[in-house]
Amino acid sequence: MAYGASTTIDQSGGSNSKQKLKSKRVLGSPFKSPGIKLTESSTVTKDDTLKSPTPPTRTNTNTTDSETSSIHDARAVPNSVPMETSSSLNQTQSSNHASSNQKQIITCPICNEEMVSLYQLNQHIDDTHSSDSNTSAEIKRISPKKKSIKMDLFDNNKGFSLSDVSESSVTPPPQTISRNGNNNSPAHHIQHHHSGPKSRITRSHWKQQSTLTTSSICSFPTCNKTLNIKNGITNCRKCGLLFCNEHSAYKIKLIMPLDGGNLPIYDSTGEGTWCKSCQTCYYDKPDLKQGTAAWSRDLTSQFKQKRQESSDESSLNRNKIQKRFIKLTNYLAESNTKKSTQSFVSAAVADWWKNGTSNRGGVSNIDEAEKEISGLDNWQDDTGISNCSICFVKFSLLLRKHHCRLCGKIVCDDPYGYRKSCSIVVPLSNLLQRLSNLNYSKYVKSNWETTLNDENLKFRCCVDCKNALLYDWKLNHVSTNSDEELIFNTYELKLIQKHQIEILLQKYEQLVRANNNVEEEIKVGNKLVIQLKEFEQSTIQFRDKYFNVEDGKLNVKIVYETYKRLIMNIHQTFVIFLQDSIIQYKQLNDIHRDREEAKLKEVEQKKQEQVPSLSKKQIRELREQLMVMNEQKFMVESLIQEYTKARRFDELQALIENKKELAEVIDKLELQLGEFGF
């Protein structure tokens, strides 16, 4: 049952959720309820009124309100106290109807039209007086209620599978009452539409069955069956038209629209009702209409957002690294010259003192100044670190720890590491060459040449910092190859040609298909031919340039070996394109030419039609021929008859052919003779 199923409840679901709320409250704590407008069966209400802040009077009014509304939903309510009253009320009502019913079964109470059956009356009222909110009509309309239900069951028996039972069980008898009642007042009307699952699929749009004298036919476009008991007579619940059994043996889920529309719409929730439908409405279902919906999800914006975040961060980082690099360069250059001035006296001593400074890449005793460049806080302490911070390799006797002079992290220099050498000793000159525009100190700038050529100047740096440093340089310096450049230039040129041809072809096709602008057609056609020829020419040029022909096979010239695959593929692309478009052009051109020829013929025929009249002699000759032919035909026909009697079928075929030919000749002769024939 629909009610048991709908356990998920929209708290603000409108008045229809009253019933649901109630069931929830019985299960759960009363405090959770919205507090007002809840009318409950006696036991619970006592409870409720004690706790609820709303004055009792108001609850009372609400009670009456809901009672009236619950009349319409009597079926769903178990035997709670107020409901009993309502259902008894209901009973009296229906008994009233029953009595009134017996008096006037056959005539419509509104327009006094005579009806054959109750079912017809029901439909008649539905269709003709459905907008009528007249109470008398309401009463009458309730009376055929039971009958209509029977018709529902009857429908089910008519070639419909058993599972269709759900239709009748979801929309049980009292629905009719509720529907009729709803027409009374606007308030109820709204309630009706809000109570989505309960609202019955309307029948107001149903096409009437024809009367007994004229029979209707199946509305399916190609069917044309007359509708009777044998073929079946069924209204499609969606479009309302009448169909035969074959074209109405479909099932769809329908629901009345929540926004108050009058016709049922397709449903894709558990709320709807299974209904019979015609083939057209079935295949019009949104999912079937759409067919296979291959899905993909575009993550570009999400990705770009994330990239923005990280790129902001990394650009900050790049700035930092760059600044440190400038400092380091300044320091190295200056300290180096100092050293070299000292070196005459005590280079060896100084070396021993310093015990291998940075430029030797020593392990210990690193200059405090160097540490300062990366910031003392960033300079990682040897003791706590046992793994490389980039590739996480464990340090050992052979794999030594190294500090990156720019970021201060401890990294390995394992040449087989995960990023292949997490750190290297970079000659300063290499970097300076690429980063010549940075804001170095005056000293460095003035001694630019010497620092650039001093090979002793180097420092250790991790891969990350190196990449960060060279980021801008990489962005601007793209190594290009002249061969590659050339290939791509020609390629792009040809792409443009190709694009033009595509456009022209399309245009030409449109023109040929439309066939109303011959001049333009010829013009575009000629243009196309020229373009195609050019394209062919350039393809040949391309081939000559990059390929050698050996034994009838194309081989890429050795000079271009690195781009072999590229060139081959490019060439193939163009050859395929050329072939395809030439074929397409020719096909179009054929149509074009055929049409021209047809025109020519027309003109010629017009000329021929003015045939000179035949001379008397010719007429006589032709007549003689015709007579001979007719005679022959007669003979062949008699032969055919004979053979069919004798059942000599193998010879029959030839004779029939013969007869056909003769008939053709006769036709021709008669045409020639024209008015002079017999």
Next chain:
Amino acid sequence: MTLNLSKVSETYFQKLFVPKRGTDISAEAKSSVLVLDQFTTSIISMCYTQTQLLQNNIILIELIDNTRSFNNMKHLNCVVYIKPTKESIQSLVNELSNPHFKSYQLFFNNTINKSQLERIAEADEFEVINQVVELFQDYLIINKNLFTTNNTINTTNNINNNAIIEESNSLISLLLSLKKCPIIKYEPNSIELKRLSSEILYNINSNSNNNLFDDLNKGSDRPPVLLLLDRKSDPITPLISPWTYQSMIHEYIGIKKNITEVSSEQLILDEIQDKFFLESMYLNYGDLTDKFQRYVEHYKKETKQTSIENLQTQNLNDLKKMLTKFPEFKKLSSNILKHLNIITEIDKEITNQNMWDIGELQQTIICELDNQQTIKTRLIDLLDNLKVSTINKVKLVLLYSVRFHNTNDISLFTAKLNDPSKTSPIITVTQNSLIKKFNALFNSKITTSQISGDNNNLGIFNKKINFTSLFNNNNNNNNQRNDNVYLQYVPKLNDILIDLINPNQDNNHNNGAGITLSTLVPDIVANQYGRNVQHEPVQDIIIYIKGGVTYEEARLIHELSISNKKINLIIGGDSILNSSSWLNNLYDLVNDSSTSDITSDPAEERRKQLRDLL
């Protein structure tokens, strides 16, 4: 058709290779390089031809594993289409740190998680990526109604966690690509299916937080069904020699990723490109040869009209026409040649293996078209025939043992199979134990299903009537088919599907399939349709047979969906079986089960030995 896989591949092709008009991507250089990984390579190669790619300006194809060997080509755009595996993403990150191409469009063939996306975003320092799209095709499309999961790991030996996750990912991608959020039905007596189905359910429920499965069934009044079946519950279908074109190719020559190899020449079988194949793939042998003959005649007629000899009398115009048609003819003739080769090869195999007799007997045994005594004598005749290959004999004996549980007969047959004067290579130990254990391995499942349904001819008859009455629209086809003595056997899948489509029909009496399916309903489906949605009529069914599907079953699906247009069906499996590959799987199974009995002892012994040593 809401389930059409070729539509999926078509749409994805558009997404991948055809630039959208008016976007800045297309305004720039249009030619691109396609970068794939090992998984997507096979996906692409099965769906699209190289010509198609070339036509859309894909002028290079590279593998993502060797980014280091790429040439720098800043003129080219790059279309990356990879499966979001650890390795592929690592390679992608490497490539991004040092981009070789101008700009990148990223496509993944399955869902990618947030951390992966973040990782790529961080790696894209140079901001070369201008598009990131998830496509969902972590499976191979064989026909428009047949798929296989794209697993490289072979999992014949019991439960492998990763394999099941992979499998469920594949199926999830299938569901997403078709935009379906299904209820899951599976055979409860298979442990693997239980795990697989709960994995899929978990995936759907957890992904729904990602909104991936939200609103997929919008517009549909009933949820689709994902039907998970186990090959072990129908071990017979792959044993029976098929008689329709595609199945026969697979049985006698072998199809691998839609490529078959005849006399060391690779032939592509593609229903989209090859119209003859599309029309003939489900035809039985007789119809196939007729059809082929007509095809050849058509070709002859076409060529005769424009052949060179005829041209002498005709004018230049016709010559021109013929020349423009020439490539077409060439295509046609090469296609004819291809099918001619295949058909002759099949024919050769059929006569060599004496398949006409064997096939008929197979059908007779399994459908019990004759009484047991005659079947037995006929079987003995064939078993005595030295020319019949051992494997075919084994298959026949297996079928017999399924149908008639007569141990005396079976031991008589095995004696014959062990007699070198009657069977040329006598059966191996494995084959022997397979014959012995076959019933025990599958016993419960087969007996309940086949015997209850088929224990007399009337039973079969009833079933046929059900079949035709269910698909009542055009049953001439089926009637014809029923006349063919080689096509009597209908896979069990048929019964299962009929039960599923018409749940009420069979409930009280003879339940044909004998399988009660368990059902799992994802939260989203339950929220949309209510809890008892499983009892409502079905429209879309996606079938997955774990352990391998057969082309015969794909054909069955095809016929069902033709005769009942209301139902959309597709089928798939983790592999496509023919009788020999299935027998190999069975051997493994038998060996496993036998070793598992024995291995406990040697292990103990070894332990003892170790203890002694220590």
